[in-house]
Amino acid sequence: MSSVKQATxxxxxxxxxxxxxxxxxxxxxxxxxxxxxxxIAFNVFxxxxxxxxxxxxxxxxxxxxPVWVGFENFRSILNDEQLWEYFATTGRYAVxxxxxxxxLGFGLAMLVxxxxxxxGVITTLILVPMMISPVVVGLFWxxxxxxxxxxFNYLLGFTNPATAPDxxxxxxxxxxxxxxxxxxxxxxxxxxxxxxxxxxxxxxxNAIPEYLYEAAVIDRASSWFQFWRIxxxxxxxxxxxxxxxxxxxxFKSFDLVMGMxxxxxxxxxxxxxxxxxxxxxxxxxxxxxxxALAYIILIIIIAVSNLxxxxxxxxxxxx
Amino acid sequence: MLKKVTYLLVLVVAMMALVACGGAAETGGxxxxxxxxGxxxxxxxxxxxxxxxxxxDPADYLQQIGNMYEEETGIKVNIIQEPWGTFGDRFxxxxxxxxxxxxxxIGDSQWLGQGAxxxxxxxxxxxxxxxxIADTVTEATLTYYGEYPTGSGRYWAFPTEGDADGWAxxxxxxxxxxxxxxxxxxYGYPLAVPETYDQLMDxxxxxxxxxxxxxxxxxxxxxxxxxxTMGVENTMFSWGADWKDxxxxxxxxxNSDRSIEAVQFYRDLYECCQVPGLSNAFFSETxxxxxxxxxxxxxxxxxxxxxxxxxxxxxYADVTGYFVNPAGPYGDQHxxxxxxxxxxxxxxxxxxxxxxxxxxxxFAQEEIQAEWARLGxxxxxxxxxxxxxxxxxxxxxxxxxxxxxxxxxxxxxPVYGELLEVTQRELHQFVVEGVGTAEEAMNNIAEEHxxxxxxxxxxEE
Numbered sequence: 001m002s003s004v005k006q007a008t009x010x011x012x013x014x015x016x017x018x019x020x021x022x023x024x025x026x027x028x029x030x031x032x033x034x035x036x037x038x039x040i041a042f043n044v045f046x047x048x049x050x051x052x053x054x055x056x057x058x059x060x061x062x063x064x065x066p067v068w069v070g071f072e073n074f075r076s077i078l079n080d081e082q083l084w085e086y087f088a089t090t091g092r093y094a095v096x097x098x099x100x101x102x103x104l105g106f107g108l109a110m111l112v113x114x115x116x117x118x119x120g121v122i123t124t125l126i127l128v129p130m131m132i133s134p135v136v137v138g139l140f141w142x143x144x145x146x147x148x149x150x151x152f153n154y155l156l157g158f159t160n161p162a163t164a165p166d167x168x169x170x171x172x173x174x175x176x177x178x179x180x181x182x183x184x185x186x187x188x189x190x191x192x193x194x195x196x197x198x199x200x201x202x203x204x205x206n207a208i209p210e211y212l213y214e215a216a217v218i219d220r221a222s223s224w225f226q227f228w229r230i231x232x233x234x235x236x237x238x239x240x241x242x243x244x245x246x247x248x249x250x251f252k253s254f255d256l257v258m259g260m261x262x263x264x265x266x267x268x269x270x271x272x273x274x275x276x277x278x279x280x281x282x283x284x285x286x287x288x289x290x291x292a293l294a295y296i297i298l299i300i301i302i303a304v305s306n307l308x309x310x311x312x313x314x315x316x317x318x319x
Numbered sequence: 320m321l322k323k324v325t326y327l328l329v330l331v332v333a334m335m336a337l338v339a340c341g342g343a344a345e346t347g348g349x350x351x352x353x354x355x356x357g358x359x360x361x362x363x364x365x366x367x368x369x370x371x372x373x374x375x376d377p378a379d380y381l382q383q384i385g386n387m388y389e390e391e392t393g394i395k396v397n398i399i400q401e402p403w404g405t406f407g408d409r410f411x412x413x414x415x416x417x418x419x420x421x422x423x424x425i426g427d428s429q430w431l432g433q434g435a436x437x438x439x440x441x442x443x444x445x446x447x448x449x450x451x452i453a454d455t456v457t458e459a460t461l462t463y464y465g466e467y468p469t470g471s472g473r474y475w476a477f478p479t480e481g482d483a484d485g486w487a488x489x490x491x492x493x494x495x496x497x498x499x500x501x502x503x504x505x506y507g508y509p510l511a512v513p514e515t516y517d518q519l520m521d522x523x524x525x526x527x528x529x530x531x532x533x534x535x536x537x538x539x540x541x542x543x544x545x546x547x548t549m550g551v552e553n554t555m556f557s558w559g560a561d562w563k564d565x566x567x568x569x570x571x572x573x574n575s576d577r578s579i580e581a582v583q584f585y586r587d588l589y590e591c592c593q594v595p596g597l598s599n600a601f602f603s604e605t606x607x608x609x610x611x612x613x614x615x616x617x618x619x620x621x622x623x624x625x626x627x628x629x630x631x632x633x634x635y636a637d638v639t640g641y642f643v644n645p646a647g648p649y650g651d652q653h654x655x656x657x658x659x660x661x662x663x664x665x666x667x668x669x670x671x672x673x674x675x676x677x678x679x680x681x682f683a684q685e686e687i688q689a690e691w692a693r694l695g696x697x698x699x700x701x702x703x704x705x706x707x708x709x710x711x712x713x714x715x716x717x718x719x720x721x722x723x724x725x726x727x728x729x730x731x732x733p734v735y736g737e738l739l740e741v742t743q744r745e746l747h748q749f750v751v752e753g754v755g756t757a758e759e760a761m762n763n764i765a766e767e768h769x770x771x772x773x774x775x776x777x778x779e780e
Contacts, residue, residue: 060411262541
């Protein structure tokens with residue numbers, strides 16, 4: 001072997017050794033940093049930057065740098081009665097929607113828990129609504145609610161459009177019925193998302209050990225007692241997680257409402273996320289103010305979520 | 320752990336500083352957007368022009384016009400089409416960055432204020448007036464598609480696609496001898512195309528027959544963006560009311576007696592004769608109401624009437640007629656404006672700006688405007704609008720030509736979006752939700768508009 005060849009071989013070995021001796025820390029960094037950089041660029045940075053914008057007078061379409069205004073945006077939002085009305089509407093929507101989804105989802109889970117012929121197919125069919133895009137759901141429910149040709153009214157027994165409810169217009173027989181449009185949206189949201197609650201509850205029900213029920217039967221416990229003392233406590237943590245997810249989603253509801261009512265009639269279905277979009281885009285482009293509003297919504301969602309999580313932890317502790 | 324957190328914070332702060340510097344640079348850049356003239360290197364010849372417009376049929380027609388231009392000059396014209404839903408977002412995001420992706424934009428009339436005051440548009444006053452191009456289009460279209468501030472004599476766009484609200488109606492029902500006799504017996508005058516809003520109300524009432532699934536009208540009610548405001552202002556303008564006076568004052572103007580009467584009329588029309596379910600209706604819903612045989616008269620922009628004249632879409636195409644927005648009770652007659660004007664982007668080089676002006680100069684010629692109309696574009700050229708060829712080209716062209724002389728528009732100032740949000744909310748509450756009175760709605764609009772305009776410095780203290 002010539003000296004040149006020897007030198008080349010020695011160099012290659014050294015490189016090989018250095019690769020072999022890549023430290024655990026280096027390997028860890030190679031895996032972690034790309035992910036971290038992506039997270040910072042697309043999650044952390046926008047979060048901090050939008051917080052900064054919340055303290056400025058800024059429009060994303062104006063060729064002007066943000067002007068620092070301190071807490072002015074937050075002050076004006078918190079003093080805006082109209083916005084409080086939208087928050088209240090969102091709260092009513094969230095309570096009605098999540099409440100009904102919980103009841104219906106739980107009921108459906110109890111039903112499909114029992115195995116019968118075709119139960120798998122029926123469970124899959126029940127899950128279909130939550131797999132459809134909310135915009136599409138909004139558009140076809142808009143047609144179903146139509147008082148002249150929609151079949152929702154027909155199924156309810158209303159065949160004369162003049163006397164039937166106009167769900168999305170909040171009218172009934174020509175008379176204004178405040179709140180009807182909000183209920184129409186709630187019905188659709190319940191139709192769409194009850195299967196999600198059902199799915200989580202079902203996984204909880206399937207995890208309950210059978211011996212608990214067997215022991216209860218031996219002790220001659222009633223069905224109600226079994227439900228109240230075994231089923232509900234065992235499923236509660238998963239149920240609470242379902243409620244938590246649905247509450248967060250209800251506060252962020254946007255696409256369904258925009259597709260069905262656009263926030264109307266008047267302001268009856270103007271949820272806070274719809275109004276946030278209106279302020280941030282749609283010709284207004286009030287980027288600073290809408291960033292501040294987004295943070296207020298975020299704080300409310302975090303507060304509500306913390307309440308749930310605290311209760312969940314408490315429940316687990318007791319368990 | 321603390322060290323890692325510190326690294327992350329430093330990274331985030333660095334990114335924020337980078338963006339802040341970028342923003343500041345952009346701001347500074349806006350004032351000197353146009354490259355300096357007489358650079359060391361000769362400017363490359365312009366071989367291509369890019370024009371941004373919304374994605375719809377007229378943009379395809381304009382591409383054909385652009386192809387003609389390429390044949391004549393060798394300069395390729397590309398019409399970049401963006402869906403309506405993101406048209407504004409994409410344009411203004413590019414402008415905020417001082418981008419030169421397009422040489423021209425065919426922008427909404429409402430954008431004029433932002434385009435002019437924020438430096439996105441090249442001022443075209445000398446070009447349009449000096450070369451006589453301004454005289455080739457109708458006065459109303461020049462004012463509302465090109466002028467900012469209104470009445471200033473300063474122009475920023477060439478009126479390209481004229482559009483406004485008009486009406487389509489079921490001619491077969493209007494000309495039915497039994498219907499005509501019954502109407503005349505009930506109202507004391509012959510059934511014909513309404514010349515006034517009072518007549519329109521009579522006809523709408525007459526044809527509203529829920530038992531037959533037939534209703535008098537389908538009018539704009541959509542809350543999302545600007546539809547109900549556009550619908551209501553058809554009546555406001557025709558009642559002689561307006562959104563402002565010549566000094567931008569709104570108090571006592573928006574809530575004038577005539578304005579309140581007009582809004583009350585719109586609500587009465589909705590209550591009495593609107594097709595049920597159309598509580599959030601815009602152009603597609605009103606067209607659908609006529610196509611499905613539910614509505615006898617529908618309000619819509621002329622740009623959406625070609626679908627009604629197409630027998631493969633509208634089974635009543637052969638018996639669908641069109642008319643101009645009727646006059647109000649005090650003799651005023653106006654229509655809410657749609658349509659767009661062609662503006663030159665200020666962030667392109669002077670050579671490209673000149674090339675863009677060359678295109679507008681060529682496009683504004685009467686024979687090219689005639690070809691534009693022949694293809695299906697809505698010309699604003701006053702001579703072409705009066706030619707027999709144009710008037711006979713479609714069943715709605717005569718009404719369109721008449722309407723182009725009576726158009727009026729909403730605000731086009733930079734804060735138009737905030738003004739619009741107020742009108743949409745208050746009008747929808749009163750007309751569709753049925754809450755409050757017309758006076759309360761218009762008082763609320765006037766007060767909020769006054770506040771917004773004062774904050775924006777558009778009304779002097």
